[in-house]
Amino acid sequence: MSVESEKRCGEVRVMPDAPMVDVMGGASRIERRVLDHGFVALIDCMPRMAPEGKTADYSIVQAARVSYGEGTKQVNEDRGLVRYLLRHRHTTPFEMVEFKFHVAMPIFVARQWIRHRTANVNEYSARYSIVPDRFYRPTPEAIRAQSQSNRQGGDGIVDAGTAEEFLALLERAEGLYKDYLGFTERGVARELARTALPVSVYTEWYWKCDLHNLFHFLSLRMDPHAQHEIRVYADAMYELLRPIVPIACEAFEDYRLGAMHLTRLEIEAIRTAAPLATTNKREIAEFEAKCDQLGIPRAG
Ligand SMILES: Cc1cc2nc3c(=O)[nH]c(=O)nc-3n(C[C@H](O)[C@H](O)[C@H](O)COP(=O)(O)OP(=O)(O)OC[C@H]3O[C@@H](n4cnc5c(N)ncnc54)[C@H](O)[C@@H]3O)c2cc1C
Incomplete structure (x- = not known):
């Protein structure tokens, strides 16, 4: 072993790469308001830094080139490679990118959302803390009628009288909040008192997911078959991540979202x-x- 190679053993080398820039533009939170009291906020992502002039898409390319080696450089530039990977369902490079969101949504939306098992979740504890006084109430124009062709969906809107009575029902359900508070003050455990609240009450969580599974989530929840109240969250999330991984999103639109x-x-x-x-x-x-x-x- 030469003296030079001995010196290299165990050496950590920092390559003088292009300067790195924050893909979130220095923000600690980028938020979109959703429904009446909800929000979805992007609070972090990986990679957080990208070489100047590149987007977080670079991380997908970087991972793919480990598996494909130098050969890919000859035939693919970054965009072409990302598009090839997505088209051919070579999914693991997309798992190298992660997004962490802070979300506030009604419990009935959270119940649909939590079915996506590949995310990491931390939810507000209604055993530990008082549930905030926030309930989802659709606008009168958004009170959908039961679809006749799809047992799982809504179609058109109900007549004005029915909408008004339905809103009054929601208001009565929200009225349970003061009883909920009253019983917690009288010593009923929060974990039990909360069972009196309707599923229109809002909860919050941190939700972290890699891009491969996030695209799966979005393809299901941005779809017209998804319930409106979760679709608006999926749309907002997509808006937040699109500037960060524009190449992957373009491929997602071409080969998944707009595909058949x-x-x-x-x-x-x-x-x-x-x-x-x-x-x-x-x-x-x-x-x-x-x-x-x-x-x-x-x-x-
Ligand atoms: C329009 C719509 C209507 C729906 N209606 C209903 C309904 O009526 N009733 C109902 O119960 N649900 C319903 N769902 C939920 C649906 O069945 C799925 O549970 C949900 O969409 C999550 O999908 P997923 O399992 O593919 O996602 P994820 O849990 O995110 O999983 C992603 C992928 O990882 C793999 N994976 C994850 N965990 C496992 C595992 N344990 N074993 C094997 N593979 C795994 C699978 O390939 C899976 O596709 C509905 C969903 C939609 C979009």
Whole structure:
């Protein structure tokens, strides 16, 4: 071993790279208001610093180049590589980017949100602290009627009289708050007293997720099939992360959000201009919607 290589053993080398810049522009919190009392705030991300002139997308590229090696440099510039990775579902490089949000949302929204198991969550404790007096109340124009075609959704709005009575019902439910407070003052444990509160009450949490799983969350919750009250949060989160990873977001829009999945039966129907080979009404309706979106005649 030469003297030079001996000296290098265990040596930590700091490369004189391009100057690094904060991808959040020096902010400790970037917030969007959502619903009547809610918010979603980006409070941190990884990487937090990127070489000057680059975005946090660089971290995806950096990770991918470890697996692909020098070869990728010849055929791909950064944007092309990110787009290739997303198109081909090579997902792990996207896990190198993480986002931490502070969110306030009604409990019925939180219940849908928490189903996304790949995030790290710390929620406000209503056992430890008094629940703040914040309840979600839709505007009268936002009181949707039950959809007749989709058992899980709303469609159009109810008549003005029904909307008014429904809002009065929500107000009565909110009235339980003073009883809740009263019973905590009389010594009922907070963990039990809270059970009298409706699911329109707001909770808060810190929610951290990597970009791969965040894209999965967003593709489900920005979708028109998602409930409006969670969709507005997903839209706001997307607005916050887009400037930080613009290349990945562009690829996400092109290959996931704005893309369409075709089943084997659908491909066959389009190829042969024959009816879809099923009697399932829902499946046929979904296929027809795809034909409309593609601007092609409904086969059969
Ligand atoms: C429009 C809509 C309607 C819905 N309706 C209902 C409903 O009526 N009832 C209901 O209960 N839920 C409903 N859900 C919730 C849904 O079933 C999922 O629980 C939720 O969307 C989270 O999806 P996920 O499991 O893919 O996400 P995540 O939990 O974030 O997981 C991401 C991915 O990681 C993998 N993964 C994570 N954990 C595991 C695990 N333990 N085992 C194996 N793989 C894992 C899976 O590949 C998964 O897709 C609905 C969701 C949407 C968007």
